[in-house]
Amino acid sequence: MNRTELKEQIEGRWPGRAQCRFDAVNSISEIICARAAMPELCGRLFLEWNFSFAGLVVEEGTSEWQLRYCFYGESEAGWVHVLATAPLAEKTFPSIVKFVHAADWHEREAEDLFGLIFEGHPRLGDFILHDDAWQEHVEPMCRHFDARKAMQHRKPDADWRPHRIVQEPGAFVMPIGPKFSGVTESVHFLLETVGEDVIRSTPRLFYKWRAIEKLAEGKTVDEVLLLAERFAATTAFAHGLAFCQAVEKMCDAKIPARANIFRVFLAELERLRQHTGAIQEICESTALVVANSQAGILEEDLLRISGELTGHRYLFGLLAIGGLLCDLPDDACAKALEQSQQTLKRLNELEKRLRISSSFLDRLEEVGVVAQRSALVYGLLGPVARASGIVRDLRKAQPYSGYEHFNFDVPSEQEGDGYARLRILFAEARQSVRIMEQAVAALQSGSIREPLQLHAGAALGCVEAPRGGAFHWVRLADGGRIARYRIVTPSFANWHGFHLAVEKFAFQDFPIMLSTFDLSVAENDR
Amino acid sequence: MSQWVINGLRTGIKTTVYPRDAERAAGVTPGLPCGCDAPSPSAAAALVDCCPTQVFSRINGKVLADVRRCIHCYRCVHGIEHPAAWQQTYEWATVRDWQNEFDQSFKHSIHICVVDAGDCGACLNEVKQLNNPYYNMHRLGFFITPSPRHADVLLVVGPVTDHMRVALKKIYDAMPTPKRVVAVGACALTGGVFANSFVCVKGLAEVLPVDVEVPGNPPPPLAILHGLLVAAGRKSPASLMASPSAIETNAAKF
Structure with a gap:
């Protein structure tokens, strides 16, 4: 059409x-x-x-x-x-x-x-502003609301009870979080059950809501870029890039070729590192100790590669509106690529070992299944959707930063279970290195940043972040200050569909499903 | 399953020499800016102005750096005529007057309860790295515990959002005494980029008594390790940096 x-x-x-x-x-x-x-x-x-x-x-x-x-x-x-x-x-x-x-x-x-x-909406209320803490009829995103004043909260209500769905005799709610397990992000789960299996799972999010969209209003573009990079730092570069793109599109900026190639290179380095981290979490959740250590080594290696190349392990402070803040030497890039290739080689070896470890596979196969139809209806994104047979990738569908010049495949699987999601992570890591190789080969000298003239307008920046499509809507007022900033993150979509995987599976599989979904609470909560 | 045993043995020892010796591998730390003698008043003014989180202050021709505020935006390094001096170190933890006392019984092993109070994911990921073979905090007697009842140290990341404040207080109260609180990351220290809002406070110290502060956005695993060693009384706090109170007094004079 x-x-x-x-x-x-x-x-x-x-x-x-x-x-x-x-x-x-x-x-x-x-x-x-x-x-x-x-x-x-x-x-x-x-x-x-x-x-x-x-x-x-x-x-x-x-x-x-x-x-x-x-x-x-x-x-x-x-x-x-x-x-x-x-x-x-x-x-x-x-x-x-x-x-x-x-x-x-x-x-x-x-x-x-x-x-x-x-x-006609089936359920409204008690979402971002928790009912037990916020007064009624506070509308913080409205223009009249003063974001600098501290809020007067309700006293925590001891009688407050969360929404329950299962009303069978013997049914009870297992509350988990916001502080649970060792090193985890803050999120609360209400798992409803009558025994062994989870019947209903309701994540209660936004414990980490920092109101980024409200904070951004009235700030300059450069100040908001700092927020865009720092609200979900494990995928900082992707979100920073989405914000930059929105502003650049609005002001019709021409990004120098060298800057675009670096943007692609760094975005793929981040994807490689983030996927390795996700693989490490999956190994950890299945208690496969050696594999956990091996993946941990690889993740730290990639963090060090990022740190050595750019100065920052999470790629902060590189992006600028109109290009990059600083140039990177060609030979350092080539070195980072070579190190990443080495890491990928070991990642491939790890995959080979995992694929013949029956105790590991038993815990992933046919666990946390998301059917293709459900994934489509819920609008799931990223590796999670691709594991359920939805081949959709913004780098192909709506190319940006010159992705149309790179050869790569979008891997997909049909099963939609935990194992399919793991295989996708490995396959995408290989594609990332493939793109990085092409980026280094295509490097050409030139400027790294074009100055641009800010003017009022609105535009949407979109990026395929490691966890899926990220969309940043930016409206600039006269004078180049932000009038509205809206961030839609992949984790927001995938948390919405997370219960599809959890329901009808046993409690002990819950951490595994959580890790195979590779969800970020910070990215969701904003 | 024997393949994993062989694989593990073949990998050899990866663990850092820190704290016995200095770690010199590349990319283990993003470094921090430090104070300097500015070449000219205008260069000093440019440094003070370029920082979005007011790290620098100018006193009698000297530029002081309050590194607790640094968010690693590198605006003071790139695109500026006289860039700030940069220290590629990682022993950054400072003590904020001991609020809680430890006795001799804590010199062997420490159990740590990690709480995410609105973190962006980076600090938490760096804390998680302490368990990987490179840093292996267990060898130093540090263990992560999910339960506050077993914890000696409360490690908090994030700017403390409103929704987490109640949970954080409950966790602190549930910990047995003696206990210590370690704030990790610029957000937990000063609120970082999220300060001055209706949903975040300006750092953990507004909510709980803080003993040890680890600056950085995020602090690398070695800096967090140093923070834990300082909390346990096994390493001395960073002395290279001006303490926050000194900077505040200086700022008042200025």
Whole structure:
């Protein structure tokens, strides 16, 4: 389907209620849509025309609300944004969750932070702002809310009980977290059970909510870049890059070729390191001690390679709007590549050993299965989706930073179990090194940063982060300050679907499923 | 399964020589900026201005660096005429007056309870690295425990978000005395980039009495190890850096 066909289809199906226009700056087809027609229209895009749901951006204008549901496809139509507006006094919108289940948490978030009401949504409330701590009707993302003042909280209510689903006799809730196990991120799980198996799993997140989107408002672009890099530091470079891209797209910047190649090189180095870390966690969760140590060595090796090349082990302080903050020497890059190749060789050996360790495979195979259909409906992203047979990768679907010039494959598996997810991690690590090799070969001398002129506007930056697609929506006001910053992270989508893997499996498999999903709480909570 | 035994033995010993000796491998630390004599008043002013977290302050022609605030943005190194001096060290932990006392019975092994109070994942990942063969904290008698009841040291990462404050207090109260609190990372020390907001405090010290502070964003595993050794009284705290109180007094004078 191309843009013209899309326009004809939409305007023919909803005459007078939906209008399709093309935004050339961002190459986005914008559909301006009557509120009532929105759910069905979004459903058509998502369920029939096979568009992926990227995220919901709510913006509070001077006189009206604007809701922007972002979709993207691999076809020529590319990005499609569905827009609906309403006067500020009217806070009710129809929920699209009935058709686009992937938007479930996006609408819950908008309800919590903006006070919007989504009619037809099955469950609103107690999401980001925990009911037991926050007063009613606090809307922190609204313009009138002062983010510098400390909040007056409720006293913790001893009688407060979380939402329960299973009501059978003998059913009980097993609460886990926010502090659990050794070195883990803070998250709370409510596992409902009548005995051995988990029947319902409800993660209670946002213990680490730092309100990045609110903090960014009114700040300069350079200040917000620091936030973008630091809110989820295990994938810092990918998120920083997504933010830079949004600003650069808006200002129509030309990124020097050398900077683009370095961006690709560093993004793949980060992916390699992050996947190795995920593999280490899987080995740890199955209590395979030697493999855990081996993967731990490889992860630390990659951290040291990053540190030696760039000065920082997590690639902080490299990105700048318009390129990179500093140039890297060619020979240092070649050395980092050679070291990464060595590491990959040992990673391949580790995979070979793991694939013949029956006690290890027993714990991963047919555990935490996510069916392809469920993964599609929940809009899962990244390695988790690819393990369930959804071959979707932004580097191929919507290439950025010159990824279209690189040869690589997007690995996929069909089983959707823990073992498939592990195999994907190994396969993607190999592809990352393949891309790094091409990047070093393509290095050319030249400048590393182009100055650019900031002006008001809005754009979406998207990056295939190690855990999946990341989308950063940036609106600049006059004077180059941030008016709205919306971050949609892969972990946000994958946490939403995490319960698919957990339910109907035994308690002892829970840590394994958690590790094979490779979820980041910091990335989700923002 | 014998393949794993052979594989493990073949790998040999990877463990760092630290704390017996200095670790010299490349890429183990991002380093920190340090104070210097600025070549000119304008260079000093440029340094003070370039830092988004106010690390530098200028006193009588000298530039002082409060490294607790450093978030490794490298704005003071790249794109500036006179870059800041950089120390490629990792023994950074400082003591913030002993709030809690340890007795002799803690000189052998220490159990650590790690709490994530809003961390971005980097500090936590670096703490996790302490268990890998390169750092192997067990050889020094440090063990991670999930339960606060078994813990001697509370290690906190992250700027302390509102939602974690209650949990953090409960964990601290559940720990038996004597106990010590180690704050790890710029966010736990000063709030980092998340300070000045309605959901984060400006560092752990606003919530709990802090004994040892480890700066860095994130501090590398060796720096965290140094912090733990300082908390256990087995290493002396960093002396190269101006203590926070000295900087505050100086800043007041300025």
